[in-house]
Amino acid sequence: MILVRNLLPLLLALLSGCTVTSRHALDQRYGPADPQRFDVPRQPTGGLSYRADVQPILERRCVVCHACYDAPCQLKLGAWEGIARGASDELVYDGGRLSEAAPSRLFVDAGKASEWRQQGFFPVLNERGQTPAANLAASVIYRALQLKHSHPLPETAVLPATFDFSLDRAQQCPRIEEYDSFATANPLWGMPFGLPGLSDAEFATLRNWLQQGAPFEGLPPLPAAVERQVAEWERFFNGGSRKERLVSRYIYEHIFLAHLYFDGDPQHHFFRLVRSRTPPGQAIEPIASRRPYDDPGGEDFHYRLQRERESIVDKTHMPYALGEKRMARWRELFLQPDYPVDELPPYSLAAGANPFVTFRDLPVRARYQFMLDEAEFTIMGFIKGPVCRGQVALNVIQDRFWVFFLANDGSGQAADEFLERESRVLELPTAKGSDAGIIGPWREYAKKEEKYLQDKSAYLASRSSQRGWPDLKWIWDGDGSNPNAALTVFRHFDSATVVKGLLGEVPKTGWVIGYPLLERIHYLLVAGFDVYGNVGHQLLSRLYMDFLRMEGEFNFLSFLPSDQRLAVRDYWYRGASDEVRAHVYGSLARFDVESGIPFRSGDARREFFGLLQQRVAPVADRRHExxxxxxxxxxxxxxxxxxxxxxxxxxxxxxxxxxxxxxxxxxxxxxxxxxxxxxxxxxxxxxxxxxxxxxxxxxxxxxxxxxxxxxxxxxxxxxxxxxxxxxxxxxxxxxxxxxxxxxxxxxxxxxxxxxxxxxxxxxxxxxxxxxxxxxxxxxxxx
Missing domain, CATH: 3.30.1050 (Nonspecific Lipid-transfer Protein; Chain A)
Incomplete structure (x- = not known):
């Protein structure tokens, strides 16, 4: 042991010396690295276009693995700026981190390549002397492509176990000074990893581009018609009255992940709604906040439409149309009704964790209808947002279930007063921030949810005595034209999908969602979730989602005959504790009002699904049937x-x-x-x-x-x-x-x-x- 202890510093020194020597050799041969080399792209001069020649190859061969938060080594190849940023061996998805991590969102948390170097990212392009030889030899991208070109996949159907394709595999993120050793140890690990190599023509194109110093001509200018619509919508989002500002904040906090496009634009240019320090007409300076409701650092900020610069990948693509009809709809819902906004709410974790208090001045009916109009998008937020990756994040839902919504019948003052009374217990655990504890907060929010379910049961019983027992009229029918009335959610173990329509045979479970539940799903798993948060934040979000799933299922059970509800609940929760089953439907949810639906079979669950299918049939999307x-x-x-x-x-x-x-x-x-x-x-x-x-x-x-x-x-x-x-x-x-x-x-x-x-x-x-x-x-x- 003493000998090992004495040798360890020497071994570390030798290993460190190898790295320094390798870096020294690169410096000697090609000059020292210049971190500012790719702060501004070089314009093409050799007849090669990034957009026309290079980007299509990168999208077809590289972006299919290197995009979004789960890009290996955070190397995002869907934009030139992502290539210039480089790579990092820090994990974004880390369910065990004890403290929150610094965000590393492309185009948000830093701008120039040199700024990313200060945050620990290392280059994958040559930042040394700009010669054709250096641009290849000192480029991680070229070395990775060349390694695959020289060492193609073995001619076997199933690749050997040396290829690890598991999502939790150890990251291999070699820097250029380490690449010789990496290639010697792993000759088959060239890029694309575990897939066939590029064709000779594709390889030659990327080689020529890298040899020329990775030039980039920038994005083409927007058509004048699109520029006019951008200006029109930025005027809308930046209205000066308190009412307009509150409405814009509400909309922004719900669509900040959207790929916005104009419904009359045949080229489908996509944009994101961002908060910027600069007003319309000037270059956008995004406010880099963890959450959309974090304090922007003063009132002097503006909502801007920022052009999407990354390749569109299915796993994060959430399109949302803007146009004349959309603006008229939002004015109808939020701006035309006469209501006062005497004071704007603060920006804080507490405010964001309780939208029922933050946006109490906005009509409840308007808020709910806003979310219903694009319900697939609303649910898609937690399906395609940062929370979506991993088994533990998604084992909170069944593998397939149908989703319906309570009708937005404007239940009136009584419903609004109930929501006002309950707003304090509806606070979400995101109030604890990204460095949250677990045990204490968990007990606190469990008690709040228990009280809410008890109060909700009493309220529904009272409402039923006044407005009739729950029947099919309580279910939103899409207002006769909206296909968002019926959705199917699929879980694929560690990812998930939501689509319009009712796919497949009758599922085991279903959710019926009303406004308080829909709003909490969004603020828990979309607006309030921080993928860079610690284990406490991530687990609290996952555990609280249990409650929200149970509430959706409770709403479904409430439409069944009272004498069948417990049997259906027990079928859904076989093997679960009495406490869990009671939370879904039992002593904690005392709703003994009989259903207003005249069921005719002994299997009310299946029969109710059939009735729901009939109710939404006129609007149901059938594209996948x-x-x-x-x-x-x-x-x-x-x-x-x-x-x-x-x-x-x-x-x-x-x-x-x-x-x-x-x-x-x-x-x-x-x-x-x-x-x-x-x-x-x-x-x-x-x-x-x-x-x-x-x-x-x-x-x-x-x-x-x-x-x-x-x-x-x-x-x-x-x-x-x-x-x-x-x-x-x-x-x-x-x-x-x-x-x-x-x-x-x-x-x-x-x-x-x-x-x-x-x-x-x-x-x-x-x-x-x-x-x-x-x-x-x-x-x-x-």
Whole structure:
């Protein structure tokens, strides 16, 4: 032990000396690094265009893994500024951090590359002397591409175990002075990692671009018509009265993650609504706050439409249309009604954690209708926002369920007064900030939620005696035209998706959401969630979401006959504690009012789902339903897949994109979604004990559903029945390997990129506004 102790400083010194020597060698050969080299892009001079020649290759081959918070090494390749920023070995998704981390959001927390160097990011482009040789030799990007070009994937269907594709794998983020050692130790780990390399032509294009010093010509100017709309909307958001300012704050805090576009713009330029130090007409200077309701540092700020500069990727793309109808709608809801705003609320953690107090001056009906009008977007906030990644973050929800909403019938003064009385107990745990504790705050908010449920039950009972028992009229029907009235949520283990429409057969559970619940979901998991927060903040958010899920389920149960509610609750929560079941529907939620729906069967849950389907049928979105394939025979074949049930599905990936080939016609695509059976979803860390494989089901959706495919299959149309039988007979990993060998386009397939390009292009063609690039971070290796 003494010898080891004495040798350790020497070993560390030697290792440090190797790094210094390597860096010294680079400095000697190419000159010292200049951190300001990429603060301003170099204009192209060699006939090569970043936008026309380079960006398409980066999007098709690199952005599909390097985008958003889960980009490996925080290297975001969807914008030139992200490449110039470089990489970091600090994790964004870190469920175990004890203290909040400093945010590192591209275009927000720093601007110039040299500013990112001060925050610990290291360059992946050459920042030394600008010669063609140095621009290649001292570039991490080139070295990674060249490593794959020199060492292609092994010719094997399943890649060896040395390739770790797990989301929690140890990061490998070598700096340029470390890259020789990295390449020697890991010759097969060139980029794209665990996928085929670039074609010779693609490699040559990127090599030439890097050799020229990674020039960038900037974004093209906006069309004059779009500029006019930007100016018009910035005038709207920056109205001077207290009423206008409060309305703009409310809207901003709900759509700050949106990709805003103008409904008359054929090119679909996207923007984000930001708070800026500078007024319209000047360059935007974003206010870098953790949350949209953090103090902006004074009243002198402006809402601005900032042009989106990153590639559009499906996992974060939440489009939201602006136009004449939208502005008229918001004026109708918020500005035309006569109500006073005597004082503007403060900006603080406490204010953001309780929107019912912060925005008490805005009419409740207007707030709820604002969220209902784009309910899919509202729910999508916690599906596609920063909270969405990881098993623990998402095991709070079932694998598939339907979502409905209470009608915004303007219940009047009594409802508003009830919300006013309850506003204090509706405060969210986000009030504790990003460095939160767990045990004490958890007990505090559990007691508040318990009181709210008791008071809510009493209020609903009183309302029922005055307005009639709960019936279908209490459910929002989309006002006869809005498809947001019915949604389906899918969980894919560590990611999730929400779509308009009611997909698949009747689900196990459903949520009915009213205004207080919808608002709390948004402020807990979207506006109030900090992906850079500590473990306490993240766990409090996850644990409180249990309450919100239970409340949505309680609302659903309230429409069932009173003598069937407990049985349905117990079916949903098999194996859960009495305390949990009571919280969903029992002693803590004393609502004994009978349903106003004349049920005719002994299975009221299934019957109610059927009635809800009928209620929303006139507005339900059907784009993903199999009936839309327009071919009865194909529809029947796909129904064979949808009929697969049970333990065999445990071997199937969570989300599979199925390419159906049919002679000379273009391939058609459907998505296979495995719905894992659970006895309940009330446990934070014991999900494995709650699995019920015999209750696994398979949903088949027309087109593309989900941002993270786990596998891509191809099948000849006559073979769909064979695929269904093969899936239904899975019983081991070897069985699955045989199935994948027959149907899967594995990540090792030399033709992978050919299939990928066609798939991505079809996705964007089918949904040019709502689709983005699919992400390959979760592709299997089986």
């Amino acid at each position: 199999l009936a839309g394939v327009g071919d009865a025979t194909l529809q029947a074949d796909l129904a064979l897949l949808a009929a697969v049930r049970g333990p065999a599905l445990s071997w199937l990936p969570e989300l599979v994109i199925l390419r159906i080939e049919d002679g000379a016609r273009a391939p058609r695509y459907v998505t296979l979604l495995r719905n894992t059976g659970h006895s309940n979803v009330s446990s934070l860390l014991r999900e494995g004990r709650e699995l019920l494989p015999e209750e696994n089901t398979l949903s088949v959706a027309r087109g593309f559903v989900g941002a993270y495919p786990n596998a891509i299959y191809r099948v000849q149309r006559p073979q769909i029945g064979e695929l269904a039988r093969a899936i239904g007979q899975l019983g081991s990993e070897e069985d699955y390997r045989v199935l994948a060998g027959r149907f899967a386009i594995r990540r090792s397939d030399p033709a992978f990129w050919q299939y990928s390009d066609e798939l991505q292009a079809t996705h964007l063609k089918l949904a040019p506004l709502t689709a983005g690039l699919l992400d390959y971070n979760r592709l299997e290796n089986r």
